[in-house]
Amino acid sequence: xxxxxxxxxxxxxMRALIRADLARRLVLEGAPPTxxxxxxxxxxxxxxxxxxxxxxxxxxxxxxxxxxxxxxxVLFYWARVExxxxxxxxxxxxxxxxxxxxxxxxxxxxxxxxxxxxxxxxIGGMEGIDLAHDRIVLGDDCVLGTGVRILGAVALAxxxxxxxxxxxxxxxxxxxxxxxxxxxxRRGNLPLExxxxxxxxxxxxxxxxxxxxQKPETAGAIA
Amino acid sequence: xxxxxxxxxxxxxxxxxxxxxxxHKAPGKLVFLKMLANPGALCVAxxxxxxxxxxxxxxPLGWLMRLFSLVGFAVSIDSRAEIAGGLVIIHANSIYISExxxxxxxxxxxxxxxxxxxxxxxxxxxxxRQGPTIGARAIFGAGACAAGPITIxxxxxxxxxxxxETSFPDGAVAFGVPARQVAKT
Numbered sequence: 001x002x003x004x005x006x007x008x009x010x011x012x013x014m015r016a017l018i019r020a021d022l023a024r025r026l027v028l029e030g031a032p033p034t035x036x037x038x039x040x041x042x043x044x045x046x047x048x049x050x051x052x053x054x055x056x057x058x059x060x061x062x063x064x065x066x067x068x069x070x071x072x073x074v075l076f077y078w079a080r081v082e083x084x085x086x087x088x089x090x091x092x093x094x095x096x097x098x099x100x101x102x103x104x105x106x107x108x109x110x111x112x113x114x115x116x117x118x119x120x121x122x123i124g125g126m127e128g129i130d131l132a133h134d135r136i137v138l139g140d141d142c143v144l145g146t147g148v149r150i151l152g153a154v155a156l157a158x159x160x161x162x163x164x165x166x167x168x169x170x171x172x173x174x175x176x177x178x179x180x181x182x183x184x185x186r187r188g189n190l191p192l193e194x195x196x197x198x199x200x201x202x203x204x205x206x207x208x209x210x211x212x213x214q215k216p217e218t219a220g221a222i223a
Numbered sequence: 224x225x226x227x228x229x230x231x232x233x234x235x236x237x238x239x240x241x242x243x244x245x246x247h248k249a250p251g252k253l254v255f256l257k258m259l260a261n262p263g264a265l266c267v268a269x270x271x272x273x274x275x276x277x278x279x280x281x282x283p284l285g286w287l288m289r290l291f292s293l294v295g296f297a298v299s300i301d302s303r304a305e306i307a308g309g310l311v312i313i314h315a316n317s318i319y320i321s322e323x324x325x326x327x328x329x330x331x332x333x334x335x336x337x338x339x340x341x342x343x344x345x346x347x348x349x350x351x352r353q354g355p356t357i358g359a360r361a362i363f364g365a366g367a368c369a370a371g372p373i374t375i376x377x378x379x380x381x382x383x384x385x386x387x388e389t390s391f392p393d394g395a396v397a398f399g400v401p402a403r404q405v406a407k408t
């Protein structure tokens with residue numbers, strides 16, 4: 001759940017992150033990890049968004065501001081997604097094909113997270129907020145349902161499941177918490193193994209043939 | 224499910240006819256043509272042709288239809304969803320309907336509706352693969368979503384921003400996050 005600051009984005013790191021994202025997407029879609037299927041994913045808005053976001057981060061690190069702004073525009077019109085290049089998102093991010101996802105620069109998102117449908121992470125109001133230190137932190141294996149809004153400097157533990165249309169304003173500390181409601185309250189708990197073995201895209205348990213890539217081959221480059 | 228050319232035309236006409244009824248217009252060929260300039264009507268028509276193309280092995284054309292509504296209006300309807308005639312989308316914006324969903328005739332969707340299989344762990348595998356089954360003449364308010372293997376009866380009204388994860392009987396009015404039945408029509 002601890003998310004240390006990510007190292008600066010290099011080309012190798014960008015490639016490793018994109019590879020990890022697409023690998024998880026392929027696993028969730030139940031497709032074999034062939035080049036053909038990977039390329040077939042790319043025009044899908046959810047995948048294009050992830051790839052362009054990583055590219056955007058790299059351009060930002062290279063201080064190619066104009067190019068990065070252009071990529072951001074393409075990102076917005078192609079996938080209706082606003083991902084700030086300053087956000088730190090771990091490998092294995094899966095975005096849906098539809099709906100706007102707004103992630104600001106002060107978000108720290110763990111590995112293997114799934115954001116479905118319109119999702120907004122924001123610090124609402126400026127009172128008592130220190131933008132230099134306050135972060136929105138999501139642990140590993142989090143799943144946000146459609147229409148979820150996270151307001152304020154909130155930290156969610158590993159495997160937190162936020163039910164659709166909830167508004168989250170408080171942090172969770174226990175792994176596998178299920179949150180629902182406006183404002184979101186704890187509605188239950190799930191074991192982490194169940195969460196990790198569940199396919200949020202297809203809504204069924206992951207098949208044995210395609211387990212979650214816990215440690216991708218490029219793990220060294222990512223860490 | 225094989226959908227013939229004639230069936231597709233009939234379904235599109237049914238959608239537009241029900242939309243005419245909703246907008247208090249007299250149905251006619253010219254009105255139908257004008258209506259296709261409306262994003263919502265266009266998206267529904269795209270979906271009908273997508274089903275037609277997909278069931279006639281013209282998958283690239285079906286894919287093109289889906290991409291058009293997706294990039295143009297962020298409306299994504301899987302061709303494996305079973306939607307009866309008379310679907311009306313009022314505002315074409317961020318609507319997602321996944322496979323395994325069954326929707327009855329004359330259903331009305333506003334915007335940012337999400338109807339599909341639950342992304343959260345629940346039930347066994349066979350059950351989890353099902354989406355919601357929605358009866359005839361249901362109305363989904365803006366931002367309402369339905370997820371999981373549930374059944375929503377005929378003439379249901381799902382309130383604005385409601386998150387439906389349990390079954391509801393005929394004529395229920397559901398509201399809230401998570402949704403509860405607040406009234407009966």
